[in-house]
Amino acid sequence: MVAPEVVIAATLQQVVLVYASLAVSIAVGIPLAVAALSSRTLERTIITFANLVQAIPTFAVVAIVVPLIGIGFWPAIFAIMLRALLPIVKNTWIGLSSVDPAAIDAAAGLGLTHWQTTRYIRFPHAYPAMFAGIKFAAILANSVAILTAIIGSGGLGTLVFEGLAGINVTTMLAGALPAIGIAIMLDVSFTRLEHRLTTGEQGRQTSTTPS
Amino acid sequence: MIIGEISAVWEHADLTERTIEHLWMFSVALVIAVILGVTIGIVLYRHRSWAEPALNGLNALETFPDMALLILLIPIAGIGEVPTIIACIIYSLLPITRNTYTGLVSIRQEIVDTGTALGLTEREIVRKIRIPIALPMIAGGIRIAIVFTMGIVTLGGIIGAGGLGAPLQTGIMLIIPPLIITTGLWVGILAVILDGCAGIVEKRLTVRYGEW
Numbered sequence: 001m002v003a004p005e006v007v008i009a010a011t012l013q014q015v016v017l018v019y020a021s022l023a024v025s026i027a028v029g030i031p032l033a034v035a036a037l038s039s040r041t042l043e044r045t046i047i048t049f050a051n052l053v054q055a056i057p058t059f060a061v062v063a064i065v066v067p068l069i070g071i072g073f074w075p076a077i078f079a080i081m082l083r084a085l086l087p088i089v090k091n092t093w094i095g096l097s098s099v100d101p102a103a104i105d106a107a108a109g110l111g112l113t114h115w116q117t118t119r120y121i122r123f124p125h126a127y128p129a130m131f132a133g134i135k136f137a138a139i140l141a142n143s144v145a146i147l148t149a150i151i152g153s154g155g156l157g158t159l160v161f162e163g164l165a166g167i168n169v170t171t172m173l174a175g176a177l178p179a180i181g182i183a184i185m186l187d188v189s190f191t192r193l194e195h196r197l198t199t200g201e202q203g204r205q206t207s208t209t210p211s
Numbered sequence: 212m213i214i215g216e217i218s219a220v221w222e223h224a225d226l227t228e229r230t231i232e233h234l235w236m237f238s239v240a241l242v243i244a245v246i247l248g249v250t251i252g253i254v255l256y257r258h259r260s261w262a263e264p265a266l267n268g269l270n271a272l273e274t275f276p277d278m279a280l281l282i283l284l285i286p287i288a289g290i291g292e293v294p295t296i297i298a299c300i301i302y303s304l305l306p307i308t309r310n311t312y313t314g315l316v317s318i319r320q321e322i323v324d325t326g327t328a329l330g331l332t333e334r335e336i337v338r339k340i341r342i343p344i345a346l347p348m349i350a351g352g353i354r355i356a357i358v359f360t361m362g363i364v365t366l367g368g369i370i371g372a373g374g375l376g377a378p379l380q381t382g383i384m385l386i387i388p389p390l391i392i393t394t395g396l397w398v399g400i401l402a403v404i405l406d407g408c409a410g411i412v413e414k415r416l417t418v419r420y421g422e423w
Contacts, residue, residue, distance in 0.1 A: 055358050055406035056399040057365035058277075063379045064395040067388035143276035147366070150383055160282055164369065169286050176279035183274040 002159065002174040011178045014155040017073075017145040018182070021080035022138050028081065029088030029137075030130075034118060036093050047093065050086040058083060062147050076153030080144045084137035091133025095126025128198045135190035142183050146175070156182075220393045224378040230397070233374035236292055236364045240299035244356055248304050249349065252311025253337070262312055269305040277302065277363050281370055295367030295374075302363060303356035310352030314345025347417040354409035361402045375401075 036043040053061075065079040099122050107117045149157025159175030162168070221227070255262040272280075280301065284294035318341055326336045368376020375398045382391035 052403055055361070055402045057362040057402055059362070059365040059368070059376055059379055060395040060398040060402075063383055063391045064399075066383055066386070067391050139274050143278065146276050146278040150369075150380070157278065160278060163282075172282045172285065176276075176282035179276050179279045180283075183276060183279075184271070187271075187274045 002171050007159070007174050007178060010154070010156045010159055010175065011182070014142070014145055014157075014179065014182060017076065017080065017148070017153055017155050018138060018141045018186070021077045021084060021141050021145070022134070024077060025081045025084040025088055025137055025141070026134065029085050030092055032085075032089050033092035033096060036089075037096055037118070037122075043093075046089065050089050053082060054086045058144055058147060062144070062151060066151055071152040073153055076145070076148035076151055079148055079151070080141050083144045084141045087133040087136040087140065088130075091129045091136075092126055095129030096122045098129075099125045128194070131190070131194040131197065135187070135194060138186045138190055139183055142179065142186060146179055216389060217393050220389050224381070224390055224394065226375070226378065226394065226397065229373065229375050229378055230401070233364055233376075233398075233401075236296055236299075236367065236372065236374055237360055240296045240360050240364065241303070241353075241356065243296070244300045244303035244307060244360070245353055247300065248307025248352070248356070249311050251304065252308045252315065252349075255308065255312045256315040256337075256341075266305075266309055266312070269308060272301060273305045277366055278369075281363075281366060285370065290371040292367070292372045294370060295364060295372040298367075299360045299363045302359045306352040306355035306359070307349070308352075310348045311345060314348030315341045318344050343420050347413060347421050350409070350413040350416050354406065354413055357405055357409050358402070361398075361405060365398055
């Protein structure tokens, strides 16, 4: 039998791991996507690299982090970030770059600078794709965060690996089931957030349009 | 010197054997997933009303962490190759089924009408028109499934399935950096090659069937 407080503590650690790595991924990913807009070569390098990393199995990424930067919480965050980065970079970049060229021309005609165009024209347009990417990244982060317990990150994976080592199904499930719960919660809450933010944005746009 | 070290690690960890195990599980899982996924996609096309609940269900399964899915399968299927292959199939079903269904459904009406005008039956339209036009989409789904399957087969090493995940786990547990780096890079290279090949096939099919 697993003590409930152990499960609760592991669940909290899991949530911290997910949100910390998600925050780092967003902080790295969105500037990368914006940078990709500025030059063709940079765009190609970033997207090709992101696609390549995506194909590599998660377990290999987590393992290779060990000889490079060691074990523990931060190496785990780094490993999760490598995984969660691609959906954020790619979706943000798709959103930012698929703006109607006419809208960009109009902005230039109004005298908006490059940064103003990015901020006021490209970003509002990119929100739906961006949030879809962030939601996907959050679910991915939760999944990788179980595995990183093998390199000492803590979280629900600790119970999973403990259960596996002792061939104890109850302990394994005490780790796996809350992780599934977190996945479903992330999915539902991010879908709601996405909905609210994107409809809010549209509402603001229509309200500022002169009639 | 580096090459000497790599070949020593390779020999010692029996990586040739592990690679064969790995690719064997990968192929079995992928073949079953493709057959099942395409079949379900076609069935959903025939019964449109089932499509939404079925795809939503597969979508929900997809949010499950892969490791948690493997653990859930242990009480049912034990440890080793069988639960690993089952988990690969469950994960790969969504991209293949969804793309098959979308490919079959989202075809231009004129093309179907042309088929009807030529006197093709509904079954012939599916076989000779809808499926070929859906091929690039289906290939795209299979490509995603290839990446998923490669990832989960590697995880299988943790639940005793062998393959290249096993030496990775040994490397982490006993802290043997050369073993981790050699195996990790090798798995990475294999995965990138497989994904690249799938990408080429997808592109060819798009060139051949995509301009309708």
